[in-house]
Amino acid sequence: MNESVKGQSQKTAVGVIGLGIMGAPIALNLVKSGYPVTVYNRTASKCTALQQAGARVAASPAGAAAESDVVIAVVSDTNDVEDVLFGPAGAVEGLTSGDVLIDMSTINPLASQRFAARLDEHGVDFLDAPVSGGQKGAENATLAIMVGGKQAAFERCSDILAAVGKTVVHVGPNGHGLLTKMVNQVTAATSLVAMAECMHLIRQTGVDPEKALQVILGGAARSGMLENYSPKVLQEDFAPGFKIKLMNKDLRIASELLQASEVELPTFATAREAFNSCEAEGMGELGVQGVFKAYSK
Amino acid sequence: MNESVKGQSQKTAVGVIGLGIMGAPIALNLVKSGYPVTVYNRTASKCTALQQAGARVAASPAGAAAESDVVIAVVSDTNDVEDVLFGPAGAVEGLTSGDVLIDMSTINPLASQRFAARLDEHGVDFLDAPVSGGQKGAENATLAIMVGGKQAAFERCSDILAAVGKTVVHVGPNGHGLLTKMVNQVTAATSLVAMAECMHLIRQTGVDPEKALQVILGGAARSGMLENYSPKVLQEDFAPGFKIKLMNKDLRIASELLQASEVELPTFATAREAFNSCEAEGMGELGVQGVFKAYSK
Numbered sequence: 001m002n003e004s005v006k007g008q009s010q011k012t013a014v015g016v017i018g019l020g021i022m023g024a025p026i027a028l029n030l031v032k033s034g035y036p037v038t039v040y041n042r043t044a045s046k047c048t049a050l051q052q053a054g055a056r057v058a059a060s061p062a063g064a065a066a067e068s069d070v071v072i073a074v075v076s077d078t079n080d081v082e083d084v085l086f087g088p089a090g091a092v093e094g095l096t097s098g099d100v101l102i103d104m105s106t107i108n109p110l111a112s113q114r115f116a117a118r119l120d121e122h123g124v125d126f127l128d129a130p131v132s133g134g135q136k137g138a139e140n141a142t143l144a145i146m147v148g149g150k151q152a153a154f155e156r157c158s159d160i161l162a163a164v165g166k167t168v169v170h171v172g173p174n175g176h177g178l179l180t181k182m183v184n185q186v187t188a189a190t191s192l193v194a195m196a197e198c199m200h201l202i203r204q205t206g207v208d209p210e211k212a213l214q215v216i217l218g219g220a221a222r223s224g225m226l227e228n229y230s231p232k233v234l235q236e237d238f239a240p241g242f243k244i245k246l247m248n249k250d251l252r253i254a255s256e257l258l259q260a261s262e263v264e265l266p267t268f269a270t271a272r273e274a275f276n277s278c279e280a281e282g283m284g285e286l287g288v289q290g291v292f293k294a295y296s297k
Numbered sequence: 298m299n300e301s302v303k304g305q306s307q308k309t310a311v312g313v314i315g316l317g318i319m320g321a322p323i324a325l326n327l328v329k330s331g332y333p334v335t336v337y338n339r340t341a342s343k344c345t346a347l348q349q350a351g352a353r354v355a356a357s358p359a360g361a362a363a364e365s366d367v368v369i370a371v372v373s374d375t376n377d378v379e380d381v382l383f384g385p386a387g388a389v390e391g392l393t394s395g396d397v398l399i400d401m402s403t404i405n406p407l408a409s410q411r412f413a414a415r416l417d418e419h420g421v422d423f424l425d426a427p428v429s430g431g432q433k434g435a436e437n438a439t440l441a442i443m444v445g446g447k448q449a450a451f452e453r454c455s456d457i458l459a460a461v462g463k464t465v466v467h468v469g470p471n472g473h474g475l476l477t478k479m480v481n482q483v484t485a486a487t488s489l490v491a492m493a494e495c496m497h498l499i500r501q502t503g504v505d506p507e508k509a510l511q512v513i514l515g516g517a518a519r520s521g522m523l524e525n526y527s528p529k530v531l532q533e534d535f536a537p538g539f540k541i542k543l544m545n546k547d548l549r550i551a552s553e554l555l556q557a558s559e560v561e562l563p564t565f566a567t568a569r570e571a572f573n574s575c576e577a578e579g580m581g582e583l584g585v586q587g588v589f590k591a592y593s594k
Binding site for chain 1: 429430441443464466467468469473476477479480481482483484485487488490491494495497498499501502503504505508509511512513515516517518519520521522523525554555558560562563564565566567568570571592
């Protein structure tokens with residue numbers, strides 16, 4: 001960016017590429033925190049609310065990057081990140097040496113490491129910074145953010161990350177934010193299916209669900225998924241929250257990673273099939289607790 | 298029992314059949330709480346410590362039952378319970394109408410319901426009352442006890458159960474204590490394997506275990522098994538606690554129940570294979586966190 005614009009604020013100029021259910025509230029929280037924000041979204045109409053809140057709107061990822069010293073990408077999948085970084089009018093065309101690209105998308109860790117290497121050739125630092133906490137976490141700036149990358153780049157961006165998240169952990173070098181997210185999602189998926197199978201078994205045996213759950217939640221078999229979702233399953237409340245189709249996207253990436261690394265996790269692999277069968281049967285828009293429905297057909 | 302013995306104490310005379318790692322501390326806690334206790338154990342030498350603590354020693358299950366109004370059986374498996382109840386000089390020969398038999402063993406729920414029906418023919422009430430909390434829970438009288446049976450029988454025994462456990466829940470009719478225990482063990486097993494696969498993936502990806510666990514334990518993927526056992530796995534501490542071979546016994550019973558009920562839990566079934574392969578490879582004496590070793594060969 002040019003120095004005259006930079007001079008308008010003491011805070012770092014931030015670009016946000018991608019204004020979906022996560023990107024829009026992240027950008028809004030940055031505006032509210034006083035950062036000069038430039039946004040780009042493929043569907044331009046989604047920029048209106050941010051523009052009204054005080055953000056500039058760019059016509060391309062390159063345009064957003066040219067106005068900014070730190071650029072946050074928060075899009076859906078590996079191909080989307082590659083496209084907004086290195087595609088036509090991609091961010092790399094607007095980034096200059098010393099800038100930082102923070103990718104908050106949940107994508108393939110190995111691809112992310114390649115993106116980091118490509119940006120490094122331009123003198124641009126890269127942080128893989130996937131989040132958890134969902135739409136509510138983005139809106140309330142309470143996201144957990146797992147960050148991979150150089151210590152100096154992490155420190156430079158720590159105020160920006162603190163403006164959009166609550167638990168911000170620098171877990172290691174490039175790729176390790178995403179690897180940590182993969183470990184989390186793999187564990188979450190198996191735990192969700194354990195919850196679903198527990199609830200199915202409760203129903204099939206006919207034991208009193210409240211009393212059985214009192215015992216289980218009071219002991220070593222307790223889990224966050226049972227605490228969060230067993231009441232919803234009992235009430236047949238399958239509204240999202242975090243959708244099955246988005247969990248499935250993360251699990252596909254995790255499975256690609258496991259395959260590439262020749263790591264076998266048979267119980268996770270079986271759990272994943274329950275999510276796959278739910279999506280195949282048209283339940284992708286349900287919340288993840290809807291995996292229970294794989295058992296109640 | 299005869300009235301002259303009964304008159305020696307205001308507290309109910311209690312028999313304890315089976316002085317293993319659970320039965321011995323349960324019997325001792327009853328003696329300490331002032332109950333007149335008569336014990337029986339197949340290997341008579343195990344009765345010595347209880348005798349020194351003030352318990353009577355019987356020569357057979359029938360003998361222990363004849364001295365008692367409430368008899369607790371705490372043995373290993375379904376066949377063992379059948380044997381001490383209905384085998385030669387079994388408890389049924391010493392029980393009289395109005396007595397209560399509490400079975401604290403973890404056995405097949407359907408078999409347990411048949412035992413209840415057979416005792417009912419003799420006017421004897423039956424409670425299936427499996428426990429969780431392990432040897433320490435038995436020693437400290439902090440067991441969780443899941444009780445199935447008639448409300449009146451439960452109430453009659455509630456002081457006795459409170460003397461040996463902390464969380465005592467009457468979950469439903471005969472069999473439902475054991476069904477609840479099965480739901481708990483199934484959920485515990487899948488959660489243990491989710492822990493093991495999480496730790497294996499952490500090791501294989503090379504992410505910092507402490508930082509990754511900080512993220513996971515702070516979010517929805519948290520579980521009691523990760524909290525309890527991930528530090529032990531990191532320290533390669535596989536000492537029992539609860540042994541793999543005992544977990545496997547419970548899982549075999551659960552699997553028999555699932556098969557008889559035509560309930561399919563594919564993720565649990567896959568998790569169970571990890572425990573089976575551990576025992577097949579001679580790791581049955583390890584604590585349940587040793588299931589991690591199924592992944593680190």
